Each structure stands twice: as structure tokens, then as C-alpha cells.
Amino acid sequence: MPKFLVLYKWTLDEQDIKVKSDDLSLDASRAKGKISDFDRNAIEEAAAIVEKQGGSVEALSYGTPTVKQSLKDVLSRGVDKAYWIGDASAETADAAVTAKVLAAAIRKIGPYDFILTGEGSSDQFNQQTAPRLAALLGLPCLSFVHKLEVDGAKASVARKLADCTELATVTGPAVISVLSDINKPRIPGLKQVLGAAKKPSEEIALGSLGLAAEDLQPKASRRSVKGFVMTRKNVIYKDAPADAVAKLVSSLAGEGLI
């Protein structure tokens, strides 16, 4: 029976991040944490397979100490046990650091048959963690998966790429990244939320992973972050439809578009 590990990131909800108009800096003071969107699909996929065919699902996240807030949510989504690494280094971590930390943790708590990730994290959207991790752990990797079937140690997938759908198989252990259309993540019900309180979770101290200080130095470091602003004409017509359309048509004609 397959043993799954799902990797999830605890990110800020970007809907509540505001761009300050004076210096274009980001104000995240109103933003709350959430499980990165596509990771909910990864969790759902593993949980649904295990609910149908048996096996187990564990979850692992590396984040700043606030990552602990994610436990209740992740454990209410069909996960049996959650591991978390809370460390300030996550603040500046790039995909290189993240993959090293996760790989070291997996060496410690693994092995797993299938390690699932989301296609990309909703804040950084590096789309790197799965292939990097596979390279570090010496495992095969299938990315952009939108259908997954597991039969014993074998996984059959359909990958959705821009120009084709590709069918492929791999024998676990393997790393798999999933697309958002692979399933609809559950909205945990009350029983699942209450059940989460009784499930085990375990902190993994970053210091226990045997990583060198150098490993925690990002290879791609952020020099500046600025809110994106678009300057547009913002000419909005609120008249009755016929008048508004007439005005719009003359504006478009003025732009040489019609």
C-alpha cells in the first residue's frame, strides 16, 4: 500500500497584500497564511487515493515559525501526520535552499513511495521544488500531472503540457508535481476539523538535519520587490448602454482600433 508524503507551503494570501501607492512596497500586514493553492490539490490527491486503496499520507512543510499555524488545516484534509520545520531562514529561502532542507528532512523521516508537490507555490511560483528534490534524492520525477493512478509501486500519470498530453509510468519511489485541475480539494467538514486536533504532528529542528550554514544561503537572492502598477487611462462610461457604447466606439476609433 502506497506511502505518500505531500509537501506543502504555508504562504501569505496574496489577495490581502496591498501595494503601497507611495513607494510601491508591499503591505502584507493584513494578509493571513494559507496552504498554497496547488498544494491543496496535492494533499487531496494523496488523501483520495489512500481513502480508496489504503496506504498512508504524511505531510511536510518548511517555513518560518508561523508554519505551525498550518497544522490544523493540513490535518483536517485527510493527512495522517504532519511534520514541520519552522525556521527564520525560510524567509529568504529560494528553491535551492528549500529543496535541500526538504531533501534532508525526507532522508530523516522517509522513505516514501510517492512524494507529491503542487505545480508551483502561490507566492514564488518557482516550479522548481519537485525536480530539484528528485535530483537531490536521486529519484525520478514526473511534473505537471493532471491524472494519477497508483497500482502497487507503480504510478501511471497523464501530464498536461502546453502542446500535448503525455502518458507516462514510473515505479516508486518518485516525486510527482500535480496541476490544479487534477481534483477539487475538499472543504474540510466539522468532523475532519475536530479529528485534526487528535492527529499527530512533529516538529523537525532544522539544526538536526546536518545542513551546513552554506546550504541555507539562497543562490538566487532577492534584491528588490516592488508592487506592479499599471497606468491606464481609466475612462469609464456609466451612461445608459446605448450612450456608453457610442462613447466607447468613438474612443476605440480614436485609438485606431476600429
Next chain:
Amino acid sequence: MSDDTFDAIVVGAGPAGSACAYTLAKEGRSVLLLDRGNSAGAKNVSGGRLYTYALELVEPGLYERAPLQRKIVREQIMLMNDRGATTVDYFDPGFGEAVPQSYSVIRAALDEWFAGEAEAQGAMVAPGVVVDGLIEENGRIVGIRTGEDEMRADVVVAADGVNSLLGQKAGLFPDVKASAVGVGVKETIELPDELISARFGVKEGEGAARVAIGCTEGISGGGFLYTNKGSISLGIVFNPEQAGRQTRHIQDIFQDYKMHPAIHALIEGGTSVEYGAHLVPEKGYHGIPKQLSRDGFVVVGDAAQFGINTGLIIRGMDLAIVSGLAAAKAIIAAKQPADVGTLYRQQLEELLLIANQQAYQNFHGIFEISRIFREYPALANDAMQFLFRVDGKKPKPMLKGLLDIVKRNVSFGKLLGDGWKIYRHI
């Protein structure tokens, strides 16, 4: 406690629900606090002035842990017409004796904090859960339903707000009528904290609360404004029935209020970060349903239509907290679930909630005088303009001038009638 039963299930983690769950958990009762928001308070809209006494009743000193914004030291009443405004400003930095009388609050932060306090006392808090039904057995309410799940408890506390689905499901009252509620719209506008202090003439940590009359185009209702830390809450509350008859959109009326020179100067340069609309109970004492409980079931807070609106002050959160506390005390004292209803009534009396509601019970009638919302504020401004005008021309005799202004705005008959009506209702 077996897996699926609690001493109490509290539905709704607004001020009423959290106060109730907090008190029950502190007494060692097993309590489940549910809210449909992804976190408690996530979607709650409210003007944001909390009268501190209510938290003091729950636990002395509790308010000191709360995420409060500014202590209100300026109470302002602003009478507006389309050009100007006459503002009465009562300044009292020592308002409230040992405990400051009121603070501005941001609901999302306050609600999350309060639910967190309940959790810390041992309550089980589950956000993101929509309760859609009650379990009834032999005429008793024994639990709730949410999606596929059922959960049982000795008592279910409906703290689910003004449009209480649970109260309706329990058959205590019908769906809310448009005449019984006000509609509030509110916007939060961010500004540098020091700028807010300067604009309102207050020190850091202190703030102003303002009501505005004459900004609703004659519709029964009024505006409010509270200063927070780094933001201003601005809104209007109005009667939806009258608004429905109005040709102009409520958003446009609100926009005019924001753009009025006397308001705009206060919010200028700010960025709007939040906008929302919500209902408020409007009928005061007479709006409270006859029955507030059934065997195994009580309603608290807005769900029970507790609310006081004198035109100068809006109270709902404090009454919500007090009623949540009253329900908790009743549940703790009850020997069996059937006793809770009577004990709850007693607690509401004892904690003076009913007395407060009764004191303002007839105020509602005053708001039927439509002139309060247009003609009288205009009159006040015309009078001020007359009193302060110096233009070198020959001034009218004082008394005649003032009488002319009154006449221009309302007939004497109406004035007398309104005066009498107000006298009666107070």
C-alpha cells in the same frame, strides 16, 4: 465528553459567541465554537466602537489583552447640509472612571482575538464550518448539522448574527423584515497614524467617534466615523425600506458623504482598504423576539435582535457580549437543559441588558420624523451661517433672522409636532 457531544455548541464566533464560549470553557465546560468564516471574524463588518464595560463583565482586565485601537476621548455630533457642517465636539480625556469608557476596534482583529481567548480557555474552535440545521428530538434541540456531519450538545447557542438562520429553524421567529433592520455600509481608509491624531486633535492612542446627521438624503439613518490605529472607519447606516423607494443608489449617497468637504478633509490622501455591508437590528427593545430559547437552545447577540441606536450612539457589540455571558451563566447554573431558558432571562435582567434596552425603547419612533435627516441639520447650518455672517450689509434683527431661517426649512406646525413627538418618545 464522548467524541461527539459537548456541553454546549456555540454557532457564530462574533462577540456574542466568543463571550459565551470563553465563559463556558473557563468554567471547565466542553464547548465547541463554530464559525463559517475561514477565521473567526473574517467577514464581519461593523463600525467599530466597543463599550469596554462589557468585556469587564466577562472578566475584569480582559480588555487590556484585546486588540483595541484608540481610546475614544472625543464624542462628536455633526449636522450636515450640502455645503457645510455644524459639529458639536465633547472632549473628555478621562471619560470612564477606572476603565476607559470605549475604544475603537477593527472587527476582524477583535473577533479573531476573542475566539483565540476562548480557545486558550479550552474551547474547541472550528472555523470554516457552516451550520445548516438543527437536530431535534422529542421537541428538544440536541445538536447541529453541517453538511454531512452531525454534532450533539446539551445546549446549542445561536450566536449567528442578525439574520439568524438557527433562530428561524428553531421556530422562534420568522425571517427578518426589512422594517426591523438597518443596512450599514462601511469603508476602512488607511492613513498615517500621526496624521489621524493631528486631524482629530488627539494624542497617540486616543481617538474620536463621530456621528453625522443629514448625510442620508432624508432617509432615516446617519453616518459614523471612528479613528483607529492607522485607519479611519467610515460608514452610514440607513433604513432599507426608505432607501428602496429612493432613486439614488446607496453607494452614491455614501460616495457623497465621503466627498462632503467636512468629511473629505479628514480622509483625504487615504487609501480605501476594505468595504462591506451588513444589517443591524433597528427596532431596539420592541424588536426583541418574545421567545429567546427552547429546550436545549438559546439565541444571543444580534440573533436575538439586541441593539440600541439612539441616533447618537450605536450599540450592538457590547449587548452581544453581555448576552453571550448571560447565556453562559445560565448554562453553567442549569441543572438540566430545560432550565436554561428561564435562567437566561434572569441573567439578562441581572446584567441589566433588558433595562438598557427598555430605557431607549421608544427611540425608534423618533426616526419616523423624516425632517431629522434633512431639514433640521440644514436649519442648524443656516442658523450658524446667519449668526456668523459679517458682510457689511445691514444685518437682519437677530430674532427675525432666526425665525426666517426656521420658516424656510420647516413650518412651525411641523416643528411643534416634531418637538412633541420627540418629547413623548424620550
Next chain:
Amino acid sequence: MTNMTGIFIFSEDRALAKQLLTPALELKQALGQPVTALALDGEAAAELAGHGADKVLVLQSASGWVEGLGDAVAGLVGEASVILIGGTQRGKHLAAHVAARLDAGLTTDAKSLKIEAGKLVASRILYAGLAVCEEEQSFPAVATVPARTFPAPAAAAAAGTVESVPTAADGRIAVTGVTPVDKSGVDISSANKLVSVGRGFRSKDDLHLAVELAGKLKGEVSCTRGIAEDEHWLPIERYIGISGQIVKPDLYLAVGLSGQVQHMVGARESKIIVAINSDERAPIFEAADYGIVGDLYAVLPLLTAAINA
């Protein structure tokens, strides 16, 4: 295996590979290092050699599964300073593997690239387009570059050399079938005018309103993710956004869509954006040059009729 320094480029998409030469040649200027291109066949190799690559290595892999070439590419690029990989999905997978092997950084979807103080500085978006950030990497530095970020360079005066290298692939993955996407003949990304539809449409049947308008404008119909992925009213390759297509038409006419950042990031480089939405608070109006606050069911037929005149 050869040990080289220099700038390397690779994309399995031939058009994109050629576009990568443009930033690569700029980096060559800055670093004074040769540009080596990796290609999958002789034809592609010749094209790259003719457009400025100093050298082209033809990877001779049995499987042709690009994602499985990671170890091989990491070996070939040895001590490269900068590696640019075409930002297709296969390319991103490969790039991440190569970066991990080289213990290097990797900027995903770089919009601009430059060398400053011996580092590669690249800009990219964060938070689904809410913000733009600049990242710097020491060498070796890797970046993926999306299609059409740079134009293809002109033909070079002198052709580079072409060499074949035998390449091992990842044998652990078995590809059992490939079905090309039926593109129904349209490439949204090359359309000059787009009428883009969102959940403001109540049913699939109503889309004819947009189709007729697009017909008059001689444009195409695109959509938001929900219309393609949830409703399946339009094919997947017609949706715009961070997880869909990035487009830059002259006219982007957004109808009944709210304009969330994940969508707009795919459309915000359009020349003129027009919004039709019944909710004047919809964020799309902030992103629009022109807009009509109104019901699309009333506005679209009028607009379609008016454009003929």
C-alpha cells in the same frame, strides 16, 4: 565530457531557442564568453549556428524525453557562467534538475537579464503578478525565459560550429503515449484583438455574443480560467493568466470578468484594455483604459451592431 566556461542556451522549442540567442548574445558582450547552444537535431542546430551561437552541441538521446536530459546537460555545461533555458514546462523541469545538479540558483520566467558586478540579475514576478522582483545569482546562474520575451536575432555573419554528443537519458520514466492538443487552428497569443469572457456569462450558449463581437473586430475569443477549466465552455488553451496564456494584443476587451491579478498578469501588457462589467467596483476597471459599467447582455449586442457602421 568537455569542461567549458561560457553562456549556454537550450530549448526544445525551436522558435524559443532562437529567441534565447538574443539575451545570450547580450550576455556575451558583457562577459566576453562564447555562446554554446544545445539542440536536439541537426536542423535546429544549423539554425542556431546561423544566428549567432558560437557552437552548437546536438544531444543524441535515444528517448527524446527532454525532462530526462538533466544529468546530461548538467555534465555538458560544466563550469558555465549563465545557462538560459526556454521556459516551456519541459524546459522548466529540466532547468530545475540542472540547477540542483550544479548547486546553482534558478530564476523562473525571467523577464529581463543583465550582468552587474559579476552577477546575473534577472527580474520576474511574485505573488501571481502582484509584484515584480529582481533576483541576483552568482555563477553558475540558471534562468528560464518564456517564449516571446525576446525577439529572435538576425542571421549572423559567420556560422558557428556544430558537434554531436551522445547523451544518456533518464530510463526510469516510460512515456507510453503522447496526444497533441487539438489547437482548433487558433493561436490566441498571436491574435491582435481579443474578446475575453468571464463568469459574468450565464451559460455556454450566451458566448455567441462574444463570438459575434470578436468576428466584427476580426479578433478571437479568450477567457478566464473558470470558463475553461471548470465550465469547459472553451478549450484550455484559450484561457489567459498566470497558469494560462500570456498575450499582448492591441485590444483586450474584457467582458464579465473581474480582473483578478492571476488573470490580468496574462493580459496586462495589452496595448489597450477595455472592460465591460456590471460591478463598478470590479478590479478590472482599474486595469482598463476604457470601460462601460453595465450589463454585458445589454452592452454587447449594441457594441457589435455599432462596430459595423
